[in-house]
Amino acid sequence: MKPELLPPQQALPDSRGINLYEADASFAALLALYLDPRLHGHLRPHLERMGALAGDELDALAATADRNPPVLHHRTRAGEERQWIERHPSYRRLEEVAFADYGLAAMSHRGGVLGWPEPLPPAAKYALSYVYVQAEFGLCCPLSMTDSLTRTLRKYGEPALVARYLPGLTAQDLDALLQGSMFMTEQGAGSDVGGVVARAVKDGEAWRLYGEKWFCSNADAGLAMVLARPDGAPPGTKGLALFLLPRVLPDGSANSYRIVRLKDKLGTRDMPSGEIVLEGARGFLVGDPGRGFVQMTDMINLSRLSNGMRAAGMMRRSLTEALFVARNRIAFGRRLIDLPLMRRQLLKIMLLAEAARSVMFQAALELERADAGDDEARRRVRILTPLLKFRACRDARRATGDAMEVRGGCGYIEEWSDPRLVRDAHLGSIWEGTSNVVALDVMRAIRRERALEALQPALEAMAPEGAFGDALRAAIARAAAFAAKVARDRDDAHARQAATGLYYAAAAAILASEGTRLAATGDARRLLLAALVLEHRLNTRDPLQPAAPEAPFADLLLPETPVALSQANQLVKK
Numbered sequence: 001m002k003p004e005l006l007p008p009q010q011a012l013p014d015s016r017g018i019n020l021y022e023a024d025a026s027f028a029a030l031l032a033l034y035l036d037p038r039l040h041g042h043l044r045p046h047l048e049r050m051g052a053l054a055g056d057e058l059d060a061l062a063a064t065a066d067r068n069p070p071v072l073h074h075r076t077r078a079g080e081e082r083q084w085i086e087r088h089p090s091y092r093r094l095e096e097v098a099f100a101d102y103g104l105a106a107m108s109h110r111g112g113v114l115g116w117p118e119p120l121p122p123a124a125k126y127a128l129s130y131v132y133v134q135a136e137f138g139l140c141c142p143l144s145m146t147d148s149l150t151r152t153l154r155k156y157g158e159p160a161l162v163a164r165y166l167p168g169l170t171a172q173d174l175d176a177l178l179q180g181s182m183f184m185t186e187q188g189a190g191s192d193v194g195g196v197v198a199r200a201v202k203d204g205e206a207w208r209l210y211g212e213k214w215f216c217s218n219a220d221a222g223l224a225m226v227l228a229r230p231d232g233a234p235p236g237t238k239g240l241a242l243f244l245l246p247r248v249l250p251d252g253s254a255n256s257y258r259i260v261r262l263k264d265k266l267g268t269r270d271m272p273s274g275e276i277v278l279e280g281a282r283g284f285l286v287g288d289p290g291r292g293f294v295q296m297t298d299m300i301n302l303s304r305l306s307n308g309m310r311a312a313g314m315m316r317r318s319l320t321e322a323l324f325v326a327r328n329r330i331a332f333g334r335r336l337i338d339l340p341l342m343r344r345q346l347l348k349i350m351l352l353a354e355a356a357r358s359v360m361f362q363a364a365l366e367l368e369r370a371d372a373g374d375d376e377a378r379r380r381v382r383i384l385t386p387l388l389k390f391r392a393c394r395d396a397r398r399a400t401g402d403a404m405e406v407r408g409g410c411g412y413i414e415e416w417s418d419p420r421l422v423r424d425a426h427l428g429s430i431w432e433g434t435s436n437v438v439a440l441d442v443m444r445a446i447r448r449e450r451a452l453e454a455l456q457p458a459l460e461a462m463a464p465e466g467a468f469g470d471a472l473r474a475a476i477a478r479a480a481a482f483a484a485k486v487a488r489d490r491d492d493a494h495a496r497q498a499a500t501g502l503y504y505a506a507a508a509a510i511l512a513s514e515g516t517r518l519a520a521t522g523d524a525r526r527l528l529l530a531a532l533v534l535e536h537r538l539n540t541r542d543p544l545q546p547a548a549p550e551a552p553f554a555d556l557l558l559p560e561t562p563v564a565l566s567q568a569n570q571l572v573k574k
């Protein structure tokens with residue numbers, strides 16, 4: 001080897017094997033704000049183990065599963081008509097870790113998961129899933145569907161129906177597990193769910209479902225929630241009823257629906273999304289037949305929150321990879337991280353990733369309070385959910401793409417995690433409601449549920465004392481006034497702009513509140529992040545002037561070491 005050439009492992013830094021939990025310098029401290037200390041202590045070893053798995057075994061499995069998509073079979077080799085989906089063993093192992101080992105789908109619904117006697121709060125579930133999704137995104141759809149279907153069934157289902165299926169839905173034994181899915185979309189009914197034409201026909205005491213469902217992720221799940229229109233019901237969403245569709249009927253026979261084919265997708269290639277034909281399938285009515293869509297909204301909202309968490313996780317993975325490459329790759333005789341223009345790019349990825357993580361944890365906290373009966377919190381999580389789903393999923397497209405570029409040419413090569421992250425990140429903005437539809441839902445939450453009136457004072461209370469806090473409060477007020485006006489005037493054309501402003505105002509406030517509390521233990525990094533969000537996302541800037549404050553921010557934040565409050569205050573004042 002020529003002496004001027006670095007050994008290959010140094011020339012191309014490879015992050016395989018790093019612990020994705022430990023590599024994330026702020027995570028442990030942040031968790032202390034969102035988890036009760038006893039639970040935090042209990043979960044720490046589980047998070048560490050998940051971090052080690054995600055940075056190594058799960059990452060390798062996800063890459064293999066991505067290259068070996070599921071296959072739909074229609075007949076046995078002996079000619080028997082039977083449908084099943086064959087998944088690669090790597091996907092099975094990913095399922096084992098998520099559903100069985102960690103109980104991620106079960107932990108909200110019963111005690112005993114990970115040795116904790118009670119159901120775990122949303123913040124704990126999202127903390128663990130946030131690390132898992134950094135390796136594997138596709139499987140997080142079945143996980144979230146199982147979790148959210150269980151919640152909706154428990155909320156609205158007849159006790160006997162719940163009792164029959166709850167043990168399977170919350171099982172950690174893969175043979176006993178019943179996974180969940182949601183069959184809503186039809187060719188003529190995507191964003192406009194009111195266009196659903198699938199029929200529900202009364203057959204004595206039972207209901208039979210007929211029609212086609214066009215997008216069915218986790219197509220062969222044991223249980224699906226399905227929207228269909230009972231004969232004679234009115235048009236639009238008001239005429240839709242919600243049904244639980246088991247793949248296997250209580251007598252052991254197969255239910256009457258067929259998976260016609262699987263979709264060939266850009267991302268989530270290892271998870272089967274299919275097209276379904278309902279041929280008189282038996283469905284169990286869930287709740288009130290006139291409120292099917294309203295009830296389904298509960299499942300959709302939980303899935304949207306999970307989507308936001310996944311976007312935050314993918315951005316964190318991208319940031320961890322980009323920082324790793326930047327610290328270890330040499331160009332022009334210097335580490336990439338020492339190059340001013342690169343530091344600026346890294347900081348931009350960090351801003352998006354950290355904003356999403358903070359909004360995600362705040363939403364998780366509000367969800368827990370809402371479920372305990374706090375109506376103000378219910379209205380806050382009602383609006384934080386679409387805000388996060390809309391903006392974080394869009395930001396994930398950009399953050400994953402920008403991080404791919406940090407790895408240079410290798411970032412475009414499928415052996416590395418970057419292309420998969422980019423492909424998967426594009427889905428978040430489409431399923432569970434496109435960006436337009438979800439931004440319009442933010443406006444609906446403001447108009448119909450007075451959600452902004454619950455959110456704005458809470459955000460303002462998070463801003464610290466002093467000049468920075470005043471500037472932050474003013475930005476929150478401006479963002480809220482703009483969103484309120486767009487909602488009131490039904491000015492749909494500006495729904496995305498208004499939702500974007502409100503999201504970043506919320507992110508800046510939550511980051512500032514976290515920063516103030518963590519500064520007491522010696523780290524004011526998140527105050528600086530709040531200032532960055534304010535400067536780059538909420539304040540007006542002249543595109544023809546240098547973004548002056550960035551350099552010292554990058555110097556302080558990129559090494560990911562604690563920042564003293566005095567340093568933060570100096571920068572924040574400027």
Ligand SMILES: Cc1cc2nc3c(=O)[nH]c(=O)nc-3n(C[C@H](O)[C@H](O)[C@H](O)COP(=O)(O)OP(=O)(O)OC[C@H]3O[C@@H](n4cnc5c(N)ncnc54)[C@H](O)[C@@H]3O)c2cc1C
Nearest residue numbers: 182183184185190191215216217273431432433434436437
């Ligand atoms: C991989 C994948 C898996 C999926 N899995 C499932 C699943 O398991 N279950 C399920 O039920 N569905 C699933 N979907 C469907 C998904 O939720 C829909 O594709 C999505 O909601 C959009 O509906 P659509 O495709 O009919 O698009 P359309 O509704 O036709 O939208 C087309 C465009 O019009 C825009 N638009 C629509 N209404 C408005 C408006 N009022 N103002 C401005 N713009 C508007 C949209 O933003 C979009 O850009 C999946 C989709 C994908 C890609």
